[in-house]
Amino acid sequence: MRVLRAKTRTLYDLLPQPLLDLMLATGTSRKFKDGQIIQQRGDERQGVSILTSGQIVAGNAGADGSFLVSALLRPGETFGEFTVMAGLPHTHTLWSQGETTVTFIKGALMKRLMNEEPEIGHALLTIALLRNHELLEFLDAQRRLTLPIRIAQLLLTSVDPKASSDTVECRQEDLAVMMGVSRVATGKALKRLERDGMVQLGYGRIDLPDVQGLIAMVEDSDPLFVLTGA
Structure with missing residues (x-):
């Protein structure tokens, strides 16, 4: 399954190499094979984990047994901070996408590191606030924007913002899972974008013949939309 998400700053961007080391x-x-469960929703083990290689998909099972994807984590991203700082259980099930390596730091050791090296705590706070902003933007889009615009936003996270055209390797059913809507609704939204000349649907891919036009369409509905690029 392909999961789309805009790039964000990670520990690799926020910390000097000595502190990261x-x-x-x-x-x-610990190394995980492709598709292996890393943690379950409700786990209470306290600590911060750093994804050092591979990718992690986060999500939870829906009432009908389907798996609802919430996020994609890339190398340098962290998870579990609120288990240390707030004593809360993990909110999502995580599984590896491809060969994946994760470094786990126990809660007590993590607190000691943050006390001794304030820059580490600042980096983790920055990551938490970036995620909070991403979540608030997602919730706002869910309430305010049409499904075609929300799909356009998601597709644009995987392209070069300066490109004239591009292709996103993604199936319609993957988009439906990421958007939390039915395949029928996703198909109708994509057909509308196709009629507007913004996408061309292919087998296992979605072509964007006019990236700049698609960006302009999204910005008309959401002037604060920021595209960081793939």
Whole structure:
């Protein structure tokens, strides 16, 4: 399954290499095979995990047994901070996408690191606020924007914002899972975008013949939309 998500800043961007090395040396690393469960919703083990290679998909099972995808994590991203700082259980089930390596830092050790190296705590706070902003933007879009515009926003996270045209390798059913809507609704929204000349539907891919036109369409509905690029 292909999961689309805009790139965001990670520990690799926010910390100097010596502090990053210190965090990795403090924790223990574990390798996961493709599709292996990393944590379950409700797990209470306290600690912060750093994804060092591969990708992680986050989501939860729906009432009908289907799996609802919430996010894609990339190398340098972290999870589990609120288990340490707020004593809360994990909210999502995570599984590896491809060969994946995760470094886990126990809660007590993580608190010591943040006390001794304030820059680490600042980096984790920055990551948490970026995710909070991403979540608020997603919730706002769910309430305010039409499904075609929301799909356009998602497709644009995987393209070069300066390109004239591009292709997103993604199936319609994957889009439906990411948007949390039915395949029928997703298909209708894509057909509308296709009629407007914004997408061309192919087998396992969606072509964007006019990236700049698609960006302009989204900005008409959401002037604060920021495209960071694939």
